Amino acid sequence: MTVLDHPAAQTWPPDAHAPRRDPAPLLPDAEPVRILGTPALGGLDPELLRELYRRLVAGRRYNQQATTLTKQGSLAVYPSSTGQEACQVAAATALRPTDWLFPSYRDTLAVVSRGVDPVEALTLLRGNAHSGYDPYQHRVAPLSTPLATQAPHAVGLAHAARLRGDDTVALALVGDGGTSEGDFHEALNFAGVLNAPVVFLVQNNGYAISVPLAKQSVAPTLAHKAVGYGIQGRLVDGNDAAAMHTVLTEAVAHARSGQGPVLVEAVTYRLEAHTNADDAGRYRTPDEVAAWQRHDPLPLLERELRALGLLGDEEVAQAAAEAEALAARMRAMFHVKPELDPMSLFTHVYAEPTPQLREQAAQLAAELAAEAEAQQEAAAR
Amino acid sequence: MTTLAPPATATMAQALNTALRDSLRADPTVHVLGEDVGTLGGVFRITDGLAAEFGADRCLDTPLAEAGILGTAVGMAMYGLRPVVEMQFDAFAYPAFEQLVSHVARMRNRTAGRMPLPITIRIPYGGGIGGVEHHSDSSEAYYAHTPGLHVVTPGTVGDAYGLLRAAIASDDPVVFLEPKRLYWSKADFTPDAPVPTLGKAVVRRPLSPGGGSPATLLTYGPSLPLCLEAAEAARAEGWDLSVVDLRSLVPFDDETVFEAVRATGRAVVVHESAGFAGVGAEIAARVSERCFHHLAAPVLRVTGFDIPYPPPMLERHHLPSVDRILDAVARLQWEQ
Numbered sequence: 156m157t158v159l160d161h162p163a164a165q166t167w168p169p170d171a172h173a174p175r176r177d178p179a180p181l182l183p184d185a186e187p188v189r190i191l192g193t194p195a196l197g198g199l200d201p202e203l204l205r206e207l208y209r210r211l212v213a214g215r216r217y218n219q220q221a222t223t224l225t226k227q228g229s230l231a232v233y234p235s236s237t238g239q240e241a242c243q244v245a246a247a248t249a250l251r252p253t254d255w256l257f258p259s260y261r262d263t264l265a266v267v268s269r270g271v272d273p274v275e276a277l278t279l280l281r282g283n284a285h286s287g288y289d290p291y292q293h294r295v296a297p298l299s300t301p302l303a304t305q306a307p308h309a310v311g312l313a314h315a316a317r318l319r320g321d322d323t324v325a326l327a328l329v330g331d332g333g334t335s336e337g338d339f340h341e342a343l344n345f346a347g348v349l350n351a352p353v354v355f356l357v358q359n360n361g362y363a364i365s366v367p368l369a370k371q372s373v374a375p376t377l378a379h380k381a382v383g384y385g386i387q388g389r390l391v392d393g394n395d396a397a398a399m400h401t402v403l404t405e406a407v408a409h410a411r412s413g414q415g416p417v418l419v420e421a422v423t424y425r426l427e428a429h430t431n432a433d434d435a436g437r438y439r440t441p442d443e444v445a446a447w448q449r450h451d452p453l454p455l456l457e458r459e460l461r462a463l464g465l466l467g468d469e470e471v472a473q474a475a476a477e478a479e480a481l482a483a484r485m486r487a488m489f490h491v492k493p494e495l496d497p498m499s500l501f502t503h504v505y506a507e508p509t510p511q512l513r514e515q516a517a518q519l520a521a522e523l524a525a526e527a528e529a530q531q532e533a534a535a536r
Numbered sequence: 537m538t539t540l541a542p543p544a545t546a547t548m549a550q551a552l553n554t555a556l557r558d559s560l561r562a563d564p565t566v567h568v569l570g571e572d573v574g575t576l577g578g579v580f581r582i583t584d585g586l587a588a589e590f591g592a593d594r595c596l597d598t599p600l601a602e603a604g605i606l607g608t609a610v611g612m613a614m615y616g617l618r619p620v621v622e623m624q625f626d627a628f629a630y631p632a633f634e635q636l637v638s639h640v641a642r643m644r645n646r647t648a649g650r651m652p653l654p655i656t657i658r659i660p661y662g663g664g665i666g667g668v669e670h671h672s673d674s675s676e677a678y679y680a681h682t683p684g685l686h687v688v689t690p691g692t693v694g695d696a697y698g699l700l701r702a703a704i705a706s707d708d709p710v711v712f713l714e715p716k717r718l719y720w721s722k723a724d725f726t727p728d729a730p731v732p733t734l735g736k737a738v739v740r741r742p743l744s745p746g747g748g749s750p751a752t753l754l755t756y757g758p759s760l761p762l763c764l765e766a767a768e769a770a771r772a773e774g775w776d777l778s779v780v781d782l783r784s785l786v787p788f789d790d791e792t793v794f795e796a797v798r799a800t801g802r803a804v805v806v807h808e809s810a811g812f813a814g815v816g817a818e819i820a821a822r823v824s825e826r827c828f829h830h831l832a833a834p835v836l837r838v839t840g841f842d843i844p845y846p847p848p849m850l851e852r853h854h855l856p857s858v859d860r861i862l863d864a865v866a867r868l869q870w871e872q
Contacts (some may be wrong), residue, residue, distance in 0.1 A: 252692060262801070283616075283644035284648065285642075285645065286646050286647050286648070289647070289649060289650050290614070290647055291650065291651075295623065296614070297643070297646050297647055297651070298788075299639075301634060301638045301639075302632060303640060304603075304607065304635060306605050306607070307603065307606075307607025307608050307610070307611065308608075308610045308611040308614065308639070310604075310607070310608050310610060310611055310613040311607065311608035311609060311610055311611020311614070311615075311619075312611035312612065312614050312615045313611070314611070314612065315611065315612040315615035315616070315617045316566075316592055316615055319615070319616075325611070325725070335601060337631070338603050338607060338634075338635075338684070341599075341601040341603050341607065342604065342607065343602030344599050344601065344604065345598070345599060345601070345604045345607075345608055348598075348599050349608075402540055407683050419592050420802075428781055444846075486713060499648075502648075503644050503645045503647075503648050503649040504642070504644070504645055504684055505650065505681055505684070505686075505708050506644075506706075506707045507789075509735065509786065509787035509788070509791075510735075510787060510788070510791075511787065511790075
C-alpha cells in the first residue's frame with residue numbers, strides 16, 4: 156500500500172484547503188490591450204474620444220507648467236507624469252463621482268482630473284500643507300508618499316462602502332516600484348479575501364527612480380501578480396488613452412458588480428526624470444527615451460482621431476487654448492504666496508490638543524509676539 | 537427597603553470583552569477586526585462571542601498581515617466606521633508600524649482635521665507570562681514618541697473596561713496596550729461606572745498621615761499591582777509610598793503627577809520596558825523640570841534592562857521586582 160492508497164488521500168484536499176478558483180480567467184491579456192489603430196476604436200463614443208484628447212492636452216500642459224514652477228521656486232519639487240497622461244486622465248474618467256481615488260505622489264494630474272483645484276492638489280509639493288484639498292469633496296484621498304501604503308486604505312474603504320450598502324468603487328494608483336512593497340501584496344490579498352470592490356492600477360513606467368523593472372520583478376508581467384491572489388489581472392497599453400479608459404471602465408464595472416477586485420497594469424513610460432531633482436541621464440539612454448517619444452500618448456491619439464475625422468485643426472487649437480488657459484491660471488494662482496499661520500501647527504494633531512501641546516503653542520505664540528514687537532521697533536527706528 | 541446587588545467579580549479579560557460588546561451594541565459603526573478574533577474569540581478570548589452576536593462582518597477574521605489589517609482599518613475609518621484592531625501580541629504589531637506612524641497618526645493633521653481616524657489598536661503587551669520571543673515586548677515608548685497617537689494602558693479591571701470604552705469613543709487613534717499578565721487578575725466590576733476621561737492619572741494609594749517617610753511611585757499598566765505590593769512592603773521599612781497610576785501616557789497628566797511628587801519630594805518611576813530612552817526618562821525629566829525645588833533626591837527609575845526581552849526562564853531577573861523597587865526607595869535617602 157502506498158500513501159496514495161491510504162483512505163485519507165481519497166478525500167484530499169480537506170475542506171479547509173479547498174477554496175480556489177480556476178486561474179485561467181484571472182490571467183492577464185497576452186499582449187497589452189490596444190484600441191488605437193484597431194477596429195475597436197470605431198465602437199467608442201466620439202465625444203468621449205474628443206474629451207480624452209482635450210484632457211491629454213491639458214494634462215501635458217499641466218505637467219510642463221508644474222515643472223516650470225519648480226524652476227521658478229514656486230514648487231519645492233515636482234514628479235512629472237509627462238508620458239503617463241493617458242493613465243492619469245483615465246483614472247479619473249473611469250470613475251463615478253461617488254467612487255474614490257487613492258493617488259500616490261506622482262498622480263496629481265489624476266487628482267486634478269477628478270476636479271480638485273490645481274493649487275490645492277499641489278500643496279504637498281509646494282510645501283505649504285500636506286493635503287490642500289478636502290478628501291470628501293471630490294472623494295480623493297490625500298496623496299500618499301510612502302509607496303503602496305494607500306492600497307490597503309482603498310481596500311478598507313471599498314469594504315466599508317459595501318458593508319454600508321453603497322456601490323462605491325475605490326481605485327488605488329501604484330507605480331512599478333510600489334509593487335515590491337509588502338503593503339501592495341497585503342492589499343491584493345485582503346481585497347481578494349474580502350471580495351472588496353477595488354481596482355489597483357499599476358502605472359509601470361519602467362523605473363523606480365533609477366532601478367529598472369528588470370531589477371524590480373521577474374514576474375512575466377506585473378499584472379500576473381494578481382493571479383496568485385485570486386483576482387483578475389489586466390494588461391493594457393498605458394499610452395493608449397482609449398484602451399486605458401476602456402480597460403479601467405471595465406475593471407471598475409467588474410468590481411462594482413461584486414465580481415471581485417482587478418489589478419490593471421498599464422505599460423507606459425516616464426518621459427521626464429523621477430523629479431526635477433533627478434538626473435535620468437545616469438541610468439537610461441537617449442535612444443530609449445526617443446523610442447518612447449515615438450509612442451507618446453498625445454500624438455498617438457491625435458493621429459488616430461484626425462484619421463477618423465473626429466478631430467480637426469479647429470478642435471486641436473481649441474484644446475491647446477484650453478490647456479494654455481489652465482497654465483495661465485496656475486501661474487496666476489502660484490504667483491500669490493500663501494499666508495500661513497504658524498499657530499496652525501498645533502491645531503490638528505488631536506481633536507483636543509494635549510496639555511503638552513497647549514504649553515508648546517503658548518511658547519510659540521510668545522516667540523511670535525516677541526518677533527512682531529522687534530519688527531515694530533525696527534520699523535519705528 | 538432596597539437591597540444593593542453585590543458587585544460582580546470579573547477578570548480583566550472579561551472586562552475588556554464586555555467593553556467591546558457594549559461598544560458594538562451602542563454604536564453600529566464599531567467594527568472589530570484582526571487575526572483569530574472571530575470564531576476563536578482571539579488567542580486571549582478577548583473577542584469571545586462577538587462574532588456570534590454581531591456577525592462576521594462586525595467581528596472580522598482577517599488574513600494574517602498586520603499592515604494589511606491596520607491599513608484596511610484606515611480605509612474603513614475614512615468611510616465613517618470606527619474600527620477596533622487586535623494585534624494579537626506586542627511584537628507582532630511591528631509590521632503595522634509604518635501604517636501607524638505614517639498614516640494613522642498623521643491623517644487628521646495631513647488633512648487639517650477633515651479626515652480624523654477613530655481607530656483603536658488593541659495590543660496585548662508586556663511580559664511575565666513566560667512567553668517565547670516576540671510575545672513579551674513593552675512597546676509603549678515607540679507609540680508615545682509618535683505625535684498624533686493616544687497611548688493608554690489600564691492597570692485595573694475597572695479601567696480595562698472604562699478606558700477601552702473611552703478609547704473606542706475617541707475621535708482620534710488610540711493605541712490601547714493591554715497588560716497581558718493582568719488578563720486573569722480579578723476584581724469587583726461594575727460596567728455602568730462612569731467612563732474615565734483619557735489623559736487623567738489617578739492616585740491608587742494615597743499617603744497616610746504619619747505613615748512614615750513619604751515618596752511617590754509613578755507607574756502604569758502591568759507594573760501597577762507590583763508597585764502597590766511594594767508600597768505595602770515598604771511600610772515595614774518606615775516608608776509611606778503613594779502610588780500614581782498614569783493610565784494614559786499620551787496625553788500625559790502632568791498635574792496629578794507633579795502634585796503627588798511635590799507632596800513627597802521623592803519619586804521613583806517604575807515600568808518594565810527598557811529604561812534607556814523609555815517613558816520613565818520622559819517622566820523623570822518632566823518632574824525634574826517642574827518640581828526641582830520640591831525634590832529632596834533625584835528622580836529614580838526602576839525598569840527592565842536595556843536588552844531584547846529575555847527568554848522565559850530568565851525573565852524574572854529582567855523584570856522590576858518588589859525588592860528592586862524597595863532598593864530604589866532606600867536610595868532616595870539622598871540628604872539624610
